[in-house]
Amino acid sequence: MGYITVYKNKNFIEREHLPVDIDFKNSDSYIWNMCVDSKHEGKGAGTSLIDYVINNTSGNVYSIVNETNLPSIKIHQKNKMQEINRFQKSHIGKLETFILFKSNKKSC
Numbered sequence: 001m002g003y004i005t006v007y008k009n010k011n012f013i014e015r016e017h018l019p020v021d022i023d024f025k026n027s028d029s030y031i032w033n034m035c036v037d038s039k040h041e042g043k044g045a046g047t048s049l050i051d052y053v054i055n056n057t058s059g060n061v062y063s064i065v066n067e068t069n070l071p072s073i074k075i076h077q078k079n080k081m082q083e084i085n086r087f088q089k090s091h092i093g094k095l096e097t098f099i100l101f102k103s104n105k106k107s108c
Helices: 045-055 070-078
Strands: 002-008 029-036 061-066 082-091 094-102
Touching: 002 045, 029 045, 045 061, 045 070, 061 070
Parallel strands: 029 061
Antiparallel strands: 002 029, 061 094, 082 094
16 A cells, blocks of 8 residues: 655754754654555555654654655645645755645644
């Protein structure tokens, strides 16, 4: 079906050398990667994966999506994740724009 990779208690902004400033708490998590098998696209698999992470972590959940990845953006929006920042970063030799999403949960 698919998988999701989540970093817990790690400041992804520092790890990924991102040009954004957020108040990352130890209880927060970061969705580093998500993949859904093409046979399951459009059937709610990606939504279920993100929903599972949001509902099974105590803090906020962050995720970064390339602005050209419209299916992923729709999944994040469907899970009521808010766009909190856009930034540019070199990716595979060219400058691309990314969106930083954050769940609506309050950190504990």
